[in-house]
Amino acid sequence: MPPPELNLINNAKFAHLAQPVQVIAVTGGKGGVGKTSVSVNLASALTAHGKRVVLLDGDLGLANADVFLGLSPRYTLAHVISGERTLDEIMVSAPQGFHVVPAASGAADLVNMGVAEHLGLVRAFSTLASRVDVMIVDTAAGIAHSVLQFSQAAQHIIVVICDEPASLTDAYALVKVLSRNHGVSRFRVLANQVRAPGSGAELFHRFERVTARFLDVVLEFAGEIPEDEYLRRSIREQRPVFDAYPSSPAARALKKLAICADTWPVPAGPRGNIEFFVERLVRRNAVRLEALP
Ligand SMILES: Nc1ncnc2c1ncn2[C@@H]1O[C@H](COP(=O)(O)OP(=O)(O)OP(=O)(O)O)[C@@H](O)[C@H]1O
Numbered sequence: 049m050p051p052p053e054l055n056l057i058n059n060a061k062f063a064h065l066a067q068p069v070q071v072i073a074v075t076g077g078k079g080g081v082g083k084t085s086v087s088v089n090l091a092s093a094l095t096a097h098g099k100r101v102v103l104l105d106g107d108l109g110l111a112n113a114d115v116f117l118g119l120s121p122r123y124t125l126a127h128v129i130s131g132e133r134t135l136d137e138i139m140v141s142a143p144q145g146f147h148v149v150p151a152a153s154g155a156a157d158l159v160n161m162g163v164a165e166h167l168g169l170v171r172a173f174s175t176l177a178s179r180v181d182v183m184i185v186d187t188a189a190g191i192a193h194s195v196l197q198f199s200q201a202a203q204h205i206i207v208v209i210c211d212e213p214a215s216l217t218d219a220y221a222l223v224k225v226l227s228r229n230h231g232v233s234r235f236r237v238l239a240n241q242v243r244a245p246g247s248g249a250e251l252f253h254r255f256e257r258v259t260a261r262f263l264d265v266v267l268e269f270a271g272e273i274p275e276d277e278y279l280r281r282s283i284r285e286q287r288p289v290f291d292a293y294p295s296s297p298a299a300r301a302l303k304k305l306a307i308c309a310d311t312w313p314v315p316a317g318p319r320g321n322i323e324f325f326v327e328r329l330v331r332r333n334a335v336r337l338e339a340l341p
């Protein structure tokens with residue numbers, strides 16, 4: 049039996065009060081395909097589009113979201129889990145108007161949580177619900193446990209691919225493990241570093257043909273981002289290209305992606321609540337909510 053406090057999440061009154069939050073994981077299998085570039089720019093573009101956005105930095109490696117934004121967070125989600133800091137204390141504000149939550153690197157903290165920490169994390173995120181419309185999760189490369197956990201917990205998964213054999217095989221491996229072992233069947237595929245207009249769609253179809261043969265998944269084309277020197281320059285300047293060079297080809301494509309993402313459905317009921325995201329994030333843990341519809 050889950051502790052009574054956790055049943056709050058199933059409580060109709062609580063569900064009524066909680067606001068739906070769109071949770072989008074940006075992933076891709078291979079390193080360097082553009083996950084962080086897409087994440088920070090999508091956060092920026094959705095903010096400009098009037099959304100209240102939080103970027104959860106699920107990759108505390110070297111080239112992570114805070115570096116892209118010129119931020120230096122002192123704490124991570126690990127401090128929230130341990131009870132040392134509140135979520136508000138660890139969040140950092142990006143000049144573009146959204147917030148960044150530095151996540152603990154690796155999933156160890158999430159997996160090894162006890163009941164108290166688990167509840168603390170659910171509560172911490174529930175305080176965000178009334179202040180946030182969209183949460184974007186930038187994941188690390190590969191199929192590490194944390195990547196799978198963040199991806200399967202999100203409502204939408206953007207798989208970033210580019211026209212390199214390793215990108216396609218790594219994205220395939222990611223889609224395969226998420227569909228076979230984590231019950232994920234829908235993916236949105238974004239072609240990045242596209243060299244000629246329209247070749248992103250071709251790349252998508254190539255990828256889709258392979259997945260359709262071997263996997264029981266539905267893929268949707270989320271569009272293409274051109275290879276753009278302005279994007280590289282913006283990374284060096286530690287600003288999203290969307291803000292630094294708004295009329296650049298990459299910025300325009302990222303704006304299109306944000307407008308499109310804004311139309312993606314937010315699940316109704318508890319599934320659309322941010323607490324549900326946290327629940328799914330830590331669901332391999334000892335405590336689980338039993339009766340979610
Ligand atoms: N559309 C683009 N146009 C030009 N260069 C790009 C584009 N997207 C990504 N890059 C280049 O690829 C590099 C890697 O991008 P990014 O860090 O976003 O990838 P990542 O998938 O997050 O990498 P990691 O797996 O290391 O986290 C960038 O530093 C940039 O030079």
Ligand SMILES: [Mg+2]
Pocket residue numbers: 083084085107111112187188
């Ligand atoms: Mg990255």
